[in-house]
Amino acid sequence: xxxxxxxxxxxxxxxxxxxxxxxxxxxxxxxxxxxxxxxxxxxxxxxxxxxxxxxxxxxxxxxxxxxxxxxxxxxxxxxxxxxxxxxxxxxxxxxxxxxxxxxxxxxxxxxxxxxxxxxxxxxxxxxxxxxxxxxxxxxxxxxxxxxxxxxxxxxxxxxxxxxxxxxxxxxxxxxxxxxxxxxxxxxxxxxxxxxxxxxxxxxxxxxxxxxxxxxxxxxxxxxxxxxxxxxxxxxxxxxxxxxxxxxxxxxxxxxxxxxxxxxxxxxxxxxxxxxxxxxxxxxxxxxxxxxxxxxxxxxxxxxxxxxxxxxxxxxxxxxxxxxxxxxxxxxxxxxxxxxxxxxxxxxxxxxxxx
Amino acid sequence: xxxxxxxxxxxxxxxxxxxxxxxxxxxxxxxxxxxxxxxxxxxxxxxxxxxxxxxxxxxxxxxxxxxxxxxxxxxxxxxxxxxxxxxxxxxxxxxxxxxxxxxxxxxxxxxxxxxxxxxxxxxxxxxxxxxxxxxxxxxxxxxxxxxxxxxxxxxxxxxxxxxxxxxxxxxxxxxxxxxxxxxxxxxxxxxxxxxxxxxxxxxxxxxxxxxxxxxxxxxxxxxxxxxxxxxxxxxxxxxxxxxxxxxxxxxxxxxxxxxxxxxxxxxxxxxxxxxxxxxxxxxxxxxxx
Amino acid sequence: xxxxxxxxxxxxxxxxxxxxxxxxxxxxxxxxxxxxxxxxxxxxxxxxxxxxxxxxxxxxxxxxxxxxxxxxxxxxxxxxxxxxxxxxxxxxxxxxxxxxxxxxxxxxxxxxxxxxxxxxxxxxxxxxxxxxxxxxxxxxxxxxxxxxxxxxxxxxxxxxxxxxxxxxxxxxxxxxxxxxxxxxxxxxxxxxxxxxxxxxxxxxxxxxxxxxxxxxxxxxxxxxxxxxxxxxxxxxxxxxxxxxxxxxxxxxxxxxxxxx
Numbered sequence: 001x002x003x004x005x006x007x008x009x010x011x012x013x014x015x016x017x018x019x020x021x022x023x024x025x026x027x028x029x030x031x032x033x034x035x036x037x038x039x040x041x042x043x044x045x046x047x048x049x050x051x052x053x054x055x056x057x058x059x060x061x062x063x064x065x066x067x068x069x070x071x072x073x074x075x076x077x078x079x080x081x082x083x084x085x086x087x088x089x090x091x092x093x094x095x096x097x098x099x100x101x102x103x104x105x106x107x108x109x110x111x112x113x114x115x116x117x118x119x120x121x122x123x124x125x126x127x128x129x130x131x132x133x134x135x136x137x138x139x140x141x142x143x144x145x146x147x148x149x150x151x152x153x154x155x156x157x158x159x160x161x162x163x164x165x166x167x168x169x170x171x172x173x174x175x176x177x178x179x180x181x182x183x184x185x186x187x188x189x190x191x192x193x194x195x196x197x198x199x200x201x202x203x204x205x206x207x208x209x210x211x212x213x214x215x216x217x218x219x220x221x222x223x224x225x226x227x228x229x230x231x232x233x234x235x236x237x238x239x240x241x242x243x244x245x246x247x248x249x250x251x252x253x254x255x256x257x258x259x260x261x262x263x264x265x266x267x268x269x270x271x272x273x274x275x276x277x278x279x280x281x282x283x284x285x286x287x288x289x290x291x292x293x294x295x296x297x298x299x300x301x302x303x304x305x306x307x308x309x310x311x312x313x314x315x316x317x318x319x320x321x322x323x324x325x326x327x328x329x330x331x332x333x334x335x336x337x338x339x340x341x342x343x344x345x346x347x348x349x350x351x352x353x354x
Numbered sequence: 355x356x357x358x359x360x361x362x363x364x365x366x367x368x369x370x371x372x373x374x375x376x377x378x379x380x381x382x383x384x385x386x387x388x389x390x391x392x393x394x395x396x397x398x399x400x401x402x403x404x405x406x407x408x409x410x411x412x413x414x415x416x417x418x419x420x421x422x423x424x425x426x427x428x429x430x431x432x433x434x435x436x437x438x439x440x441x442x443x444x445x446x447x448x449x450x451x452x453x454x455x456x457x458x459x460x461x462x463x464x465x466x467x468x469x470x471x472x473x474x475x476x477x478x479x480x481x482x483x484x485x486x487x488x489x490x491x492x493x494x495x496x497x498x499x500x501x502x503x504x505x506x507x508x509x510x511x512x513x514x515x516x517x518x519x520x521x522x523x524x525x526x527x528x529x530x531x532x533x534x535x536x537x538x539x540x541x542x543x544x545x546x547x548x549x550x551x552x553x554x555x556x557x558x559x560x561x562x563x564x565x566x567x568x569x570x571x572x573x574x575x576x577x578x579x580x581x582x583x584x585x586x587x588x589x590x591x592x593x594x595x596x597x598x599x600x601x602x603x604x605x606x607x608x609x610x611x612x613x614x615x616x617x618x619x620x621x622x623x624x625x626x627x628x629x630x631x632x633x634x635x636x637x638x639x640x641x642x643x
Numbered sequence: 644x645x646x647x648x649x650x651x652x653x654x655x656x657x658x659x660x661x662x663x664x665x666x667x668x669x670x671x672x673x674x675x676x677x678x679x680x681x682x683x684x685x686x687x688x689x690x691x692x693x694x695x696x697x698x699x700x701x702x703x704x705x706x707x708x709x710x711x712x713x714x715x716x717x718x719x720x721x722x723x724x725x726x727x728x729x730x731x732x733x734x735x736x737x738x739x740x741x742x743x744x745x746x747x748x749x750x751x752x753x754x755x756x757x758x759x760x761x762x763x764x765x766x767x768x769x770x771x772x773x774x775x776x777x778x779x780x781x782x783x784x785x786x787x788x789x790x791x792x793x794x795x796x797x798x799x800x801x802x803x804x805x806x807x808x809x810x811x812x813x814x815x816x817x818x819x820x821x822x823x824x825x826x827x828x829x830x831x832x833x834x835x836x837x838x839x840x841x842x843x844x845x846x847x848x849x850x851x852x853x854x855x856x857x858x859x860x861x862x863x864x865x866x867x868x869x870x871x872x873x874x875x876x877x878x879x880x881x882x883x884x885x886x887x888x889x890x891x892x893x894x895x896x897x898x899x900x901x902x903x
Contacts, residue, residue, distance in 0.1 A: 471672075
């Protein structure tokens, strides 16, 4: 009896598997392969297909990761030779320091001229030699005006006792600690033990007020109005606001973080020409616009932004003003000082609330 | 003599497998727990990591709560799961296996998605909130409570308790119970003297399969109550955040080693229950021969 | 047979309800008009449309199924073999061996994943389908051993020996006498490894290579945005298909019973 069930289920599964394998292996393998390693769900659905159609000599092998650190670990210890990666700012600066990246000759990129110049040459890649911005955004607080009656313009509202168990906290060492440091008036790239300790104590002080911590799990409760506030990235705020029009986003006056996910080519890439071709393709106006619309994070491609229309251009969350950007700081690699951050963060996360 | 040699030979493939894929990875953890990568590239012996992992108050606290959550979940799984296995065994053979598979089927749905569903059940403005409204109770959310973690673990690991107990019940001679009853044993006696000893191997397997993964899980606490950090979360964090070019965190390795020792000791303790019985049987057999 | 067992059925029913409540939620919300997982705003099939447009999801489901089927079968063979050997050991050696074999179950998955990856890299086996399969077999074997071992302990050695005395070859005696007794354990081991394999994320992440993501890897890497409800749609479809197959597999038996 049991055997029968199992064999039937297995037979079914086998059939689907084999069918899948056949369709998967349909294409020829003469093509030059581009190994592309990106965040999950972070590229428009048809973009890769379009690229392969226009450039039949290339085949893109696509692979996804969940965090910068996971990606880094795999790059360093797996021996897989990827051709194109999209890490975040501080990780790029670390990889530059460790000599893991190849220089990109931007003069060979036809569409590089559309990339907003004010968004390149930042501290994580000062000469813009290694990276081409893919998406960017700022950090801030998303809040529900129905539950928060006062104006949100300062980080201090996250420590307001009025909102006990109404606040959700972002669980990300660099981002969360960075914003707290900023609220204290320090740099987000500090290596000063005293400043870090101060940020740590401030977080421990606020911990009893915060209902939960998370990255992926905390967005929906805000949409559903279960909680009043969340510290998050503008890209995520866009997603939340698309689902609930009442929600708003604010970048506190003390300053915040401006972040980038940029395209880089690893030093051990076997197909840098292919990678360059793909980068150029992703910077092309029609493609960049299509991609930006799907991803929902701000695009650094100026023409693509125009193509997206006024709705995007005038949205202060999607396209923060110069004045907001000026009070934001970018993350870069701080080397061994990160140990202090990690230690402080662990203390915060493990501090018991009761 | 030849027979003995044969027996030993037959065990060889098993040991090759175990050494290659269990002992070597294990050895790597032990290695990284005791050796630090030097800047030049060599390795240096150190007790620093081990010392850190057993003296840090936060880590000790995490070990304790993780063992607590796992133990509570295991006990709940046993109390809920044993009757399920027992009743399953009583159902007519015609649909028994079908029902058994029903208990396993939810686990074929993706874990993350399932836990998301669990979360939306517990959310304040989700279905739980809906239920509160319906009942006219002013109830809160389960998210961020210890109960959320326990429910999540029981939900996820219950089938691992039911299955082995059910398996060990299926081959049990039902006549034994009837015989005991005929001899005048009451229900409690039948349970403690007949049922329990005979299903002990299944219970031990069940406890092992629930307790072990519960101690180290990090996805369930992270998704349902991320205010606390279980030891699984800490190890995860250590390995992820401290990604150095060697990719292995010394403290992370040391913590996993300590965790492993704790779990092995507790499992050996659990195994005693079933083994005491078997060692006695073994001795008796030898005496008879 | 026709006796009623209200308490028994109620108890089993309630436990199933507990296990299926989240599955029901998951399926209901796959029809949601919005991207929301806990507030239902209206009926729509758009997530199913999205699912069929998403090659990434379907391809990774296929990958997951291939690995789960193959690894659970291989692990069941290895695990049953292992359980037979361990079951014959003296109690004290047996305990030690079991404890070592169980280590992959206790180890934090990231530790197992990383150390296996390093092992493969060291042996210069390129990461991909092969390494993923080995890794899955590796962590499945303990589950098979755990479920077959209780059966091995209950085995009656004398019937096997009697079969041999009657002239059966060891292989024949094993198939006809030992295996049927082990079967419930073997099946639950197989089911369990299939389940574990389908569910695993971390170990798969570190041991797979480019172009062969499993479903969990794909879903877990979706951290930049909310996990789309098309994943729910996928799970709902999978669930319905498996459920129907189970029902069909269960039907003929009824007929047999009547005829017999």
